Amino acid sequence: MATPYRHWEILERSRTGKFLDENDFLPKVFSPTLKKLIKKYDIKYDPKTPCPSDEGMADRIWQAAWDLFRDVGYYNTDSHRIIEIADAEIKEALYMAQGQYTVGGGREARVMKHRSIEDTQPPFCIMSPDITVDEKYHQSMCMAYLKEPLLDGLCGPILEETFGHLIESGGPSEISGCIQHIQNQKMAARLLGRPGVFMVAVGTAEHDSGQIAVSNNEWGVQTTDARLVGSLTEFKTADTLLNRSLHYAQYGSFTGNLTGAIYGGWCGGSEGTAITTVAYSLIGLVIHGAMFNQHFPFHLNYGSNTTRELLWSIAMAGQALSRNSKLLYTSNGFANAGPMTEMLFRETAAHALVSTVTSWQLWEMASTRNKYRNRATPLEARLGCEVGHAVARQGMTREQANEIANRLLAKYENNAADAPMGCEYHECYNAAKAVPTVEHMDMFRRIKDEIAEMGVEFLY
Amino acid sequence: MSLEKLCKLIEDGDAVEAKIVTGELLNKGVDPLKMIDSLTKTMAHVGELFAKLEIFLPEIMLSGEALSAAVDVLAPYLDATGGREVKGKVVLGVVKGDLHEIGKNIVKLILETNGFIVKDLGYNVDPLIFVKEAEAMEADFIASSSLMTTTMPRQLEIIEILKSKGIRDKYKVVIGGAPTSQMWADKIGADLYCYDAKSAPELFSAALAGK
Structure with a gap:
C-alpha cells in the first residue's frame, strides 16, 4: 500500500493543482506528451512478435511510463485541476510497495506474489465473467466459478436487476443490488465449502455509494477481500472515484486499480497502449494506494485484447513492470468470441500464455467483447488458468510462447471483427447444478488437446 | 496554393495553416462550395482511415479541428451562397x-x-x-x-x-x-x-x- 498520508496529499492537490479545461487535457497534454515519449525512447511495435523478448525496450517503456505520469499528472474532472506527482514520491511509493500480500481468509487464504519474467511460480488466478447476468442465474454462476480448482479469487457477475427492479446507478436500487450481489457470492462460497475465498467485489456498484454500502465483515465485503477503483479514459479521475480509494483504505480492505488503456484511442497504437498501461500501475500505487493493478487494455473497435496488437502491449507492459518493480498486476482477458466456441478457447489460451510468461497474474475471462448479458462461463477461465499453470511449471520461454501465440492467432485473428457470439451461460451449463454441459466439456477437451500439441504441457 | 494542399493540411490536422490557406484560396476566387465539397470528401477519407485504425483518435481529432478552422473562414461565403447543407x-x-x-x-x-x-x-x-x-x-x-x-x-x-x-x-x-x-x-x-x-x-x- 502507499504511505498512509498520501490520500490526504492527493485530495489536497485535487483542489490546489494546476487548473486546466478538461477539453484540453487529452488532446493538448496527454497525447502529445505520449507521442514525444514514444519517439524519445524509441518504442516500436513489431506485428511478427506478439510475445516479444526485448528487455531493453521493456526498460525504456518503464521509463517512458514514469515520465508520462510525472509530466502529465492525473486530472480530476470535478475540480478541473491536475494532481501532480514528483519523482521522489514515485520512488518512495515503489520502495514501500510490498512484493506479496496474503488475501482471503482461513483455509482459503492465498499469497499473491510478484512474478518475474518466465517465472516457474504459477500466476495467481482470479476468475470472472466480467459481464452482467440475469438475476435468476447470478448465484448459480458464482457457484460455477467457485467450483473451479485453480480459482484463487472470484470477481462475480454483475446484476442488472434486483428483485425485478432495474438497477440504476446512484439510486436506491443500486444499493440493494450490491448487497444482493455480495450475499449471493458469499453464500455460494459457503455452500461450496470455500467460505474464506478471496473476492473482488462488487462489480454491480458503478457509484461509490454502492461500494460503501457493502463494507461489512459479517455479511458483506470483508477486509480480506479487494475492491476496485477505476480511472476515466485516459489519466482522469473524479471525486466519486477518489471517494472509493479513500473508503477502501479507511475500511481496511485491499484496493485494486482497474484500468483499460484504449488501443486506437488517446494512447494511439500498441506502443502508447503499453506505456499507458505501465503508467497506470504507477497511478494505482501512488494515487489510490492499490495493492494490485487490474489491467485490461483493449481495442477501440473490437473491445477485446486477444489480437496481436494488444498481446504485444500486454507482453511489453508485463516485462517493463516485472523488471523494474515488485508490483502486483493482473492481466484481464477480453475475447471477441462467445462461450462454447472454439475461437473463445483459443483466444483465452493465447491471452493466458502470453500474460503468464511475461510475469502477469491472470484474470480470466471476459467473452463476447464483454458486451452481452449471460455470455461468459467458467470453462474458458479454466482453460486460461490451466494454460497459465502449465506454461509456468514447464518454464516456457517468451520465444516458445511467441511461436504458440502466432499459431493460435493464425486460427482466429481474421475472425476478430465477426467473431461468433456462441451461447449464453444456461445454454452451455446446467444452471441448476452449476456444471458445464457434455457438449461444452467435449469442446473444451478438444481444444485443450490441440493446444497441448502446440507445446503446452498441461499438468492434468 | 491549391485546394489539394488545403485537403492535405486537413488530413495532417494542421488547423493554423488550414485557416490561412482557406483565406488565400478564397482571395484567389476559388468557389467556396467546391472547397467545402472537397474538404468533406477529405474528412470522409480520414474517417475511413480511423475506422480501420490506420490512424488513431488524436489524429482524427486534429483533422476535425483543422476542418473546423477552414469552415469558420468559409462560413460567411457559404451563407452568401445559400449556406452549407445541414443534415x-x-x-x-x-x-x-x-x-x-x-x-x-x-x-x-x-x-x-x-x-x-x-x-x-x-x-x-x-x-x-x-x-x-x-x-x-x-x-x-x-x-x-x-x-x-x-x-x-x-x-x-x-x-x-x-x-x-x-x-x-x-x-x-x-x-x-x-x-x-x-x-x-x-x-x-x-x-x-x-x-x-x-x-x-x-x-x-x-x-x-x-x-
Missing part, C-alpha cells in the same frame, strides 16, 4: 451517473464533419436536461450514450419524460454505448440504435428520411 440537429450526451465519454466524443466528431449540428451536453447528464436542450435547440435527434449497464435505464427515462410532456414524436431518440443493443433499443422504444461511430451519419440520415 440534422442533434443533442448528444452521456447519461446521468456515467462518466465515460470517449465514444460520445467520436460520434460527435463524425457527425459534425458530416454536416450535422451537434450540441454536446457532456457526461453525467440528467435525462431532463437532454429534453430541455432538445427543445431549446429545436433538435431532430436526442442521442444518449451509456457505457455501464446500470446507467442504461437513464436512456429509458429520457423517453419517459418525452412521453410525460407529450412530445415523444417530436424527436428521434437514439441510443448507443458499449452495453446497449438493438434489443435494448426495442425494449425501451428508442427510434435508433447507433452501433458504432462511423455508421452514425448514415443511420441518422436514414432515420430522418423515415427509412
